[in-house]
Amino acid sequence: CNFAPMRILYNLGMILLDRLMKIGSKRSAKLKLAINGRKNTFEAVKSFKKASPSPLVWFHVASLGEYLQAKPVIAAFKKEYPLWGVAVSFFSPSGYEQAIKKKQDWVDFMCYLPIDTPTNANRFVDLLSPDMVFFVKYDLWANTILAIKTRKIPLYLVAASFRKEQVYFSWYGKFFKDILLCFDHIFVQNQVSKKLLDELGVRKVSITGDPRFDNVYKTSLSPKLFPEIQQQLVQKVMVLGSVWQEDMNNLIPFINQSKDIQFIIAPHDIDNEIIENWQKAITLPSVKYSEFKNQEQPQAWKVLVIDNIGMLSSLYQFAHWAYIGGAIGKGLHNILEPLAFGIPVLYGPLKKVSKFPEAGISEEYGCGFPVKDESEIKSVIVKLSEEKDYEKACKAAKKLVGDNLGSADNTMAIIKKER
Numbered sequence: 001c002n003f004a005p006m007r008i009l010y011n012l013g014m015i016l017l018d019r020l021m022k023i024g025s026k027r028s029a030k031l032k033l034a035i036n037g038r039k040n041t042f043e044a045v046k047s048f049k050k051a052s053p054s055p056l057v058w059f060h061v062a063s064l065g066e067y068l069q070a071k072p073v074i075a076a077f078k079k080e081y082p083l084w085g086v087a088v089s090f091f092s093p094s095g096y097e098q099a100i101k102k103k104q105d106w107v108d109f110m111c112y113l114p115i116d117t118p119t120n121a122n123r124f125v126d127l128l129s130p131d132m133v134f135f136v137k138y139d140l141w142a143n144t145i146l147a148i149k150t151r152k153i154p155l156y157l158v159a160a161s162f163r164k165e166q167v168y169f170s171w172y173g174k175f176f177k178d179i180l181l182c183f184d185h186i187f188v189q190n191q192v193s194k195k196l197l198d199e200l201g202v203r204k205v206s207i208t209g210d211p212r213f214d215n216v217y218k219t220s221l222s223p224k225l226f227p228e229i230q231q232q233l234v235q236k237v238m239v240l241g242s243v244w245q246e247d248m249n250n251l252i253p254f255i256n257q258s259k260d261i262q263f264i265i266a267p268h269d270i271d272n273e274i275i276e277n278w279q280k281a282i283t284l285p286s287v288k289y290s291e292f293k294n295q296e297q298p299q300a301w302k303v304l305v306i307d308n309i310g311m312l313s314s315l316y317q318f319a320h321w322a323y324i325g326g327a328i329g330k331g332l333h334n335i336l337e338p339l340a341f342g343i344p345v346l347y348g349p350l351k352k353v354s355k356f357p358e359a360g361i362s363e364e365y366g367c368g369f370p371v372k373d374e375s376e377i378k379s380v381i382v383k384l385s386e387e388k389d390y391e392k393a394c395k396a397a398k399k400l401v402g403d404n405l406g407s408a409d410n411t412m413a414i415i416k417k418e419r
Helices: 004-024 029-038 041-051 064-080 093-099 118-128 142-150 174-180 191-200 212-221 245-257 272-281 312-318 336-340 357-365 374-383 387-403 407-418
Strands: 056-061 085-090 109-112 132-136 155-160 185-188 205-207 236-243 261-267 286-288 303-305 321-324 345-347 368-370
Touching: 004 029, 004 142, 004 174, 029 093, 029 109, 041 109, 041 118, 056 064, 064 085, 064 093, 064 132, 064 155, 064 212, 064 407, 085 093, 093 109, 118 142, 142 155, 142 174, 155 407, 174 191, 185 191, 185 407, 191 205, 205 407, 212 312, 212 336, 212 387, 212 407, 236 245, 236 312, 236 336, 245 272, 245 374, 261 272, 261 312, 272 286, 272 303, 312 336, 336 387, 345 374, 357 368, 357 387
Parallel strands: 056 085, 056 132, 085 109, 132 155, 155 185, 185 205, 236 261, 236 321, 261 303, 286 303, 321 345, 345 368
Antiparallel strands: none
């Protein structure tokens, strides 16, 4: 675990990152949260450690999606080591600000990870003083990792997924390759990732799958109840999850033609102006959830727009089909959540299929359907309205999720054996 030659450039990059975030925070609410949230991190860690002397495991995640991957591993860890405390650090506000809103199962402490300068990294690791560390999927910070290894703290990477085009496998990627060599064991999602690491000479690698399957399956067994929504359902429902404007450009014409379907729309970003523009373009009766839930006699609706965060993962219980957004834009969101409820899922055309292996797997199983425009959406829904085709897709969804359960337990079994 030695990457000294490139550390000067890396450290300059961290200083630049810090300054750019502070400058950007004057215009960006998200960056402002990230900067303000980090101001009291060290004091918060001190207070936590003073009150919690038990052994500690620390999980670092980039954002909310990676935290959802960490949750099954945290639960499996607590089953093996119930007396240990659990700390979780986030890099992004979209993860931390959501998680901090309510008590998280098994988690004793949450904070932002400081910007990865040598001083910050060493101070943070010394103050937190973990007995074991997990990084989840990616978001690998060199100085923090070096600080952990210098102190001989066991270090693991879980739910990792690698692609040939990533920097680790380029001719100029030695610095990043050396970061991977710091881990005591890397747990990957698939055979492709293991093969790539083998070619780099990274030997402590095990295929244990994606812990998100464990997480979405758990949610499907006990979703949140929304009786006010259920009472209004009189037709088959299509849930449009984490959708962007690019998705709605294709979906709105389809919605306007679909008089025999009710739609629940969960935007990726809760923006009143965007939601109102969508409602103006939709010709069917629509209502925002915030208005609907407060009505003494809720109005009938064909389109319900969810204007809050935290409901989506449970809304798929009402769905006959689902469409997941993001593929047309920055990247496909979580298709595993609807699949865990045993329903087929549609999504936009992927720019990088290898970046979202679950999409390719769902297509192979017969429960995932890429669609590039309104006509293809209509064609797939017509096909999936046939009872035989629909039941086949539903069985495929259940099989896909069932075949991939157990990642967290498998990961912990290997760690326990090595300790």
